[in-house]
């Protein structure tokens with residue numbers, strides 16, 4: 001991070017819900033999140049906690065059957081402020097933002113490409129939309145980017161269709177598509193899971209270089225805490241559709257406050273560690289439907305006590321500069337002046 005703290009993206013009280021036959025599912029429940037210029041913010045949490053839905057809502061691509069409430073405030077590359085939530089689905093305005101102001105590397109490379117067009121054509125679309133209308137120039141830029149993400153024989157590959165690519169190759173193509181216009185904000189949803197470790201390291205280095213060159217801000221979704229330690233400045237921990245802890249990377253690893261964060265960190269197996277049995281957090285994330293108004297982690301919490309049951313679900317509370325947590329232990333014990341800074 002460059003030290004400045006101006007935010008490029010501010011998510012406020014964002015909730016996402018969907019009506020199902022069984023009832024109202026609310027996979028994202030009142031998220032507040034800020035992304036600062038030039039920083040890499042890690043977003044971690046168990047499968048199904050709402051990471052992808054949250055990020056897709058930011059760029060307006062969740063299925064229409066999801067209802068989003070709250071606000072998503074963007075400060076674009078020209079310093080212009082824009083409210084993104086409520087922009088017309090697939091409309092001109094959101095399309096002019098996607099790919100340049102905010103780009104996303106999706107979790108599922110297979111379903112992110114149309115089978116009807118060549119991979120090269122699909123990557124170059126962003127260039128033609130945001131950079132140049134010259135097809136030859138767009139093609140040249142695309143081939144260069146494909147080479148940069150490790151696609152050998154890129155000139156040939158440019159002309160091939162998605163079904164002719166392996167999963168790893170498509171993942172690289174998706175990364176090329178997201179980065180080709182040097183986005184102001186990049187949302188990377190588990191971008192390197194399908195790649196082998198050497199190419200993973202190259203891609204991470206590439207993101208870091210690009211960040212330095214063009215001043216990109218990154219939201220990096222991952223299950224891999226090693227990658228978080230390596231590339232992130234801050235980490236937001238999500239559980240059952242809420243941010244339950246947020247702090248700098250150093251602080252999260254040295255001083256995790258929420259029992260869930262503590263559990264996540266203990267779950268990482270250390271090479272050479274003498275543990276005979278791997279640690280895991282007992283139980284499962286509950287379904288975000290018909291929730292009562294108490295702590296969503298209660299049933300799995302190692303520190304729970306009867307008092308927790310008498311209190312409404314805890315909000316994020318700042319416990320020290322840049323460190324906030326949503327747990328009764330801190331809402332009750334925090335100093336009054338910190339409690340006054342309750343977030344959300």
Ligand SMILES: Nc1ncnc2c1ncn2[C@@H]1O[C@H](COP(=O)(O)OP(=O)(O)OP(=O)(O)O)[C@@H](O)[C@H]1O
Nearest residue numbers: 018025027046047048049050051052053054063107
């Ligand atoms: N189209 C859908 N219809 C119904 N429920 C959905 C749909 N898409 C997602 N969900 C539910 O919303 C919740 C959050 O999903 P999301 O994809 O955001 O999780 P995630 O945190 O990204 O998980 P993972 O780490 O596995 O990618 C999950 O419980 C999921 O089952």
Ligand SMILES: [Mg+2]
Nearest residue numbers: 051052053107
């Ligand atoms: Mg996901």
